[in-house]
Amino acid sequence: MASEVYQKFVKELTEDFPLGDAAADFPALSVPLDDGVQDLIQNALAAVGEAANPLYVEDLLNDCMVRIGNCLSLRDRAYDLEVRAVGDALAYRVEKAALDLQNKSLAVLGPHQGKLLQNAIGLAVGDKVIAPQSLDETAWKELEVLQRGMNAAVTTALGVRKAKASEDGNGSNYSQRFAFVKSLFDLNIVEAYLRCRVCRAGLKEIYKIDLELPAPSPTGYLDKLAKWAQEASDKLDRELDSRSIGNAIFALSSDDEAATDLWLMAKGEYEAGVAARHIPFRLTSSNFERLGMKDVLLRSVRIQARPVDDTKTRVWQAVLALPHNNLTRRIEKFAAAMSSSYQDLAEAETVVRGVHNISPIGQWAIDTLSAKSLTGEPTTKESLKNIYVMLRVSYRPL
Secondary structure: OHHHHHHHHHHHHHHHOOOOOOOOOOOHHHOOOOOOHHHHHHHHHHHHOOOOOHHHHHHHHHHHHHHHHHHHHHHHHHHHHHHHHHHHHHHHHHHHHHHHHHHHHHHHHHHHHHHHHHHHOOEEEOOEEEOOOOOOHHHHHHHHHHHHHHHHHHHHHHHHHHHHOOOOOOOOOHHHHHHHHHHHHHHHHHHHHHHHHHHHHHHHHHHOOOOOOOOOOOOOHHHHHHHHHHHHHHHHHHHHHOOEEEEEEEEEEOOOOOOOOOEEEOHHHHHHHHHHOOEEEEEOHHHHHOOOEEEEEEEEEEEEEEEOOOOOOOEEEEEEEEEEEOOOOEEEEEEEEEEOOHHHOOHHHHEEOOOOOOOOOEEEEEEOOOOEOOOOOEOOOOOEEEEEEEEEEEEEEO
């Protein structure tokens, strides 16, 4: 109720001083900045769907916090503009009313001003009142001229102030400045929501942080979203603090026909895969538990070849297929350079990135292995004795 009274009051001010569209129900300056954000979000969801990759939930949540911080700062700017605009409009109304009164007084009382002022002026000395001093008609005329000149100056000043409040690009054009702040606010809060929505899915699937995102509401949604993001950030920080970063290295081929936790495939199975240039293998929880790791998440992957002849560096091209990911609902595949010597190639040329937060548990494959190395050696079981899978991971210690 109080907000409606205020909005009506600002609309009345708009009739005298430009605070926005006078034909609107209420001037934009008097309406909460996040008014109508629910419709903006629904339109954005229909247009773009998901806004980002949920696997990068940590960076995504940081981006949400930045955008929400932008919204909070923009809201403060809007508050300041509103206070100054309404203050200027009130001052204009008061000064205009005072000017109108003075002009009317001059028109009505001007011809009699001399006598009125003479009758009103007296000189008191102690308890005695001395009769007013006489003033000739010229003096009163001069005073009237000064009063009219002052009123004319005030009229000009008020006109300039009102004109500047409607002038394009002028600092006194509060309505235009507010509209610009509002446009930035709308962009940021929509993008913040879209990213928070993706974050919510990532937090739940990757870190088991189940925090319900508040549904968009017609007003007051920024506060709800800011509280959600802060709580999500706090929970994620605690989760990351409980984790460690380490390395896990596995050989694909064992020396015999028995696979183990560190040698993932029987020798004959590995050789058949090399011959087919498609080498499937599986990682399980037990492969990592023997290393003291649980709840393992990938950070990067590198595959390294062990040729029979290691007198020179050999490099194969392959496609690395990772386990099916529930968040992206697909098997992620990455082009990979497989070198026999890590030192002879820059890290950026051998490390597969983009695997962030994918679980290593499940079915892998080194696929589309090149028929020859880049130095011309054929891809055979004789030339490619073994392949090592080197993982950089985030994990909870057992």
